[in-house]
Amino acid sequence: MKINRKKIFALNDTVYPNGTSAITVKYLTKTYNGKKAVDNISFSVKKGEIFGFLGPNGAGKTTTIKSILGLIKIDSGEIKINGFDIRKSEKNAKKNIGYLPEKVAFYDNLTALQNLLFYAKIKNVSKEECLSLLEEFGLGDSTNKKVGKFSKGMVQRLGMIRAIMGKPHILILDEPSSGLDPKGVLQIRNKIKELNRNGSTVFISSHILSEIQKICDRVGIINKGVLVAKDTVETLSKKLNLKPQMIIELDKISDKITKSISDIKGIDRIEVKEKTINVICDSETKAKVILAIAKAGGNILNLQTHEPSLEEVFMRYTGGDI
Amino acid sequence: MLDIIINIAKKEFMDNIRNKWIIIITILFASLTLLASYAGSIYSEGWQDLGVTMSIMSGLVNFLITIIALILGYSAIIGEIEKGSMNSLLSLPAKRLEIVLGKFFGLGMVLTSTILIGFGIAGIIIGFNVPDVKYDEYLIFIGATILVGLVFLSIGIFLSCLFRKRSTAMGGAIFVFFLFTIIWQFIVFALLIITSSFNIENAALPDWYFALNFFNPLGAYGSLLSLNIPSIAAQQTELIAVEYPSFFNTTNMLITLILWLFIPLILAYWRFKNKDI
Numbered sequence: 001m002k003i004n005r006k007k008i009f010a011l012n013d014t015v016y017p018n019g020t021s022a023i024t025v026k027y028l029t030k031t032y033n034g035k036k037a038v039d040n041i042s043f044s045v046k047k048g049e050i051f052g053f054l055g056p057n058g059a060g061k062t063t064t065i066k067s068i069l070g071l072i073k074i075d076s077g078e079i080k081i082n083g084f085d086i087r088k089s090e091k092n093a094k095k096n097i098g099y100l101p102e103k104v105a106f107y108d109n110l111t112a113l114q115n116l117l118f119y120a121k122i123k124n125v126s127k128e129e130c131l132s133l134l135e136e137f138g139l140g141d142s143t144n145k146k147v148g149k150f151s152k153g154m155v156q157r158l159g160m161i162r163a164i165m166g167k168p169h170i171l172i173l174d175e176p177s178s179g180l181d182p183k184g185v186l187q188i189r190n191k192i193k194e195l196n197r198n199g200s201t202v203f204i205s206s207h208i209l210s211e212i213q214k215i216c217d218r219v220g221i222i223n224k225g226v227l228v229a230k231d232t233v234e235t236l237s238k239k240l241n242l243k244p245q246m247i248i249e250l251d252k253i254s255d256k257i258t259k260s261i262s263d264i265k266g267i268d269r270i271e272v273k274e275k276t277i278n279v280i281c282d283s284e285t286k287a288k289v290i291l292a293i294a295k296a297g298g299n300i301l302n303l304q305t306h307e308p309s310l311e312e313v314f315m316r317y318t319g320g321d322i
Numbered sequence: 323m324l325d326i327i328i329n330i331a332k333k334e335f336m337d338n339i340r341n342k343w344i345i346i347i348t349i350l351f352a353s354l355t356l357l358a359s360y361a362g363s364i365y366s367e368g369w370q371d372l373g374v375t376m377s378i379m380s381g382l383v384n385f386l387i388t389i390i391a392l393i394l395g396y397s398a399i400i401g402e403i404e405k406g407s408m409n410s411l412l413s414l415p416a417k418r419l420e421i422v423l424g425k426f427f428g429l430g431m432v433l434t435s436t437i438l439i440g441f442g443i444a445g446i447i448i449g450f451n452v453p454d455v456k457y458d459e460y461l462i463f464i465g466a467t468i469l470v471g472l473v474f475l476s477i478g479i480f481l482s483c484l485f486r487k488r489s490t491a492m493g494g495a496i497f498v499f500f501l502f503t504i505i506w507q508f509i510v511f512a513l514l515i516i517t518s519s520f521n522i523e524n525a526a527l528p529d530w531y532f533a534l535n536f537f538n539p540l541g542a543y544g545s546l547l548s549l550n551i552p553s554i555a556a557q558q559t560e561l562i563a564v565e566y567p568s569f570f571n572t573t574n575m576l577i578t579l580i581l582w583l584f585i586p587l588i589l590a591y592w593r594f595k596n597k598d599i
Contacts, residue, residue: 069413072598091415099413105406107333109340121329122414146340162410172413 021080022047022170022201023068028077030063037063040077041227043220047169050192050202052216054209054310056318060225061205062102065174068203069099081170098168102175102205104159108148112139112158115147116165125166133161137187152179160188164195171195173204177211189215213310223318233310240316242308243268246279246286248293249302253277260296264288275301326416330424331431338394338432347390351440354386355379359448369451373553375444376463380547380554384540387471388499391433395478396495398425399594400488408599422591426479433471437464459551466550466579470543473582474498477539480586483593502540510534529567535575542578545570 023045030038038060045051055061066072068079070086070093079086084093106115116130134143137157147155156179163171171192177185185208192215196202206212212219213233220230229236237243250257253275261277262270266285271278279289286305293300338344359375360368370378399422402408411421441464449455477498485491514531535541548555549572 066409066599069409071409071412073596090417094413094415097413099410101406101409101413103406103409105410107337107407109337110333114336118329118333119410119414122326122416159410 020047021045022049022082023051023203024078024080025064025068026078028064028067028079029075030060030067030072031075032063036225038067038222039225041222041225043227043230045201045203047201048196048199049217050196050204050215052212052219052310053203053205053222054212054219054314055205055222059222059318061222062174063225064222065172065203065205068172069097070094096169098163098165098171098200100159100163100171100173100176102178104155106147106155106158109146111144111146112150113143115158116161119162120165123166129165130161133165137161153181153184156180157184160191164191167195167198167200169200171200171202171204173202173206175206176204177206177208185211209310209314219310219313221314221317228317229313233308233313236313236317237308240308240313242312242316243280244283244286244308245306246277246281246289247302247304247306248277248279248289248300250275250277250293251299251301253298254296257293257296257298260292261289264292323417323420326420327424327427330416330421331428334398334425334428335431338429343394344432344436347436348440348443350386351436352444354382355441355444356447358382359444359452369448371452372445372448372455372457372460373551375448376460376547376551377554377556380463380544383467383470384544385503387433387437387467388474388503388540390436391471391474392478392481392495392499394429394432395475396481396491397488398429398479399482399590400485400491401482403597403599404488412599418594419591422479422483422587422594426476426587429475429479430472433475434468437468437471441467459553462550463547466543466546469576469579469583470539473539473579473586476583476586476590480590480593483590483597502538506538506541526565529569532567532570535570536578539579539582542575542582546572546575546579549575 021044025044026042028038028041029036041060041064053061053064063072067074067077068081068086070079070090081093082096086093107118110118112134113127113130116134117127119125120127120130131140131143134140137160139154139157139161142150142154147158150158156176160176163173173192176188176192180188189211192202192204196215202215204212204216216233218230218232219236221228221236229239231239253272258270258272258277261267261279264281264285266282267289268280269278270280277293281289290300290303355375358378359370359372399408402411412418441460445455445457445460445464449457478495481491481494481498485494510531513534514527517528532545535545549566549570
């Protein structure tokens, strides 16, 4: 049976009222040498949200990002940024975008400040802001150093400064943590959150799923050029019937305790190992499990709960490819 | 629009100052001109006047300016695409036309300033050592050299937009260099021989021979010099008495060079506009 994707979009995609979508992608298709890199995908990114864009290598993430930015000619579809069509009103569409590409590059013969000032002039950003951002990102001492002599991490941080200078309304970040040490990763994450709190919409593509899960309001998963899922991690987990896991450590385990748990509705699986019980159940059932153990005379020494991870969701939607 | 073009041009200029390109080429131009003036003549020793220097230099310039302008131009666009910096530039409110023009003006400034400074310094030094210097002819020589340099820069930028890889664009630039500096001469001579058009007895050349200059910027450049600088014309007429057809004049040569400058630049923009980054 032939599926009409346009109809699916119309029924399933969240349609935001006029003026509330920061990025709107409708029926985007891009072909390279006869092969569809992106096949009729549609999604919207709400103003003020952090949207994670995930997919295995070669799934079409970068093609989508490049299409959004007007860097490549699309075969068909419509892309709007802040209501402006990227093809028809390119300048207006790009006025308030900050972009960090996957492969960050600068002019090696120019210093960090000279590089930033070049972009700053096009974005109408002051020299003071450039200097302040260089300080904030720990590059204050390298202001007058040629970028050609920078380490990968320093180039990445400079790339982040270029993306966020002028406090853009929309930030498009392709692998922002690439090449950074843990401190740098934390700094970038905090900065993304801060910018988002101040009203910026963030569209982020990353391989580090834990990072995405920590900061994103919604995610979109693309696989082989097709957008296979888009929603909150929680909703996607529910759709996939992924359930939380409880690891309960007791001073001793009796038959009475295990029976009291197994009688509860909404439990998927119970595993007993020495003094530990692993329970996979619905979110709403977690409290009932603890109550049942207490009623059966169990003494809980330790309790851990693992919510379904984005990694599990991702694996299920992409067939395990990363 | 103008702000962005100037900003990109300034960046290109600054980038080339930083990587010592400008300094190296300027020194090369100045020293070659001085060398041509001091040791270029086999007829007499010591400093030669600017006329002799220009006639020696015009041959060298054919090779030097062509290769330098093509080197500056061929990686201007594709180099940035391959490196990744074009992504960021195009994510800003900068149009592709502004980028092409900014690159052309910036690199054009590099080329112009090296020619002006290099030939200028050499001209002043020669002027101190030689009496009766014709600076007006020297200025025509410098002006025509700048123009032909910009033509090859424009061709270089077109190649940079035409090809998908920097290495292929470099191959294209090498081909263009050999085509216009060496292969062209062979083609012209081959045509003369095949058509038996050259009459050695009265040294008459067919009109189409002169018209071929419109199809090679170096031909138009050489013609422009020989039409306006007597010492260069004298060097040619020493070998053969030439009678020029009516269309072979300064205006047409200037128009030819200007067309050679604009057409590749327009094609470069058209190609870049439709290019996936």
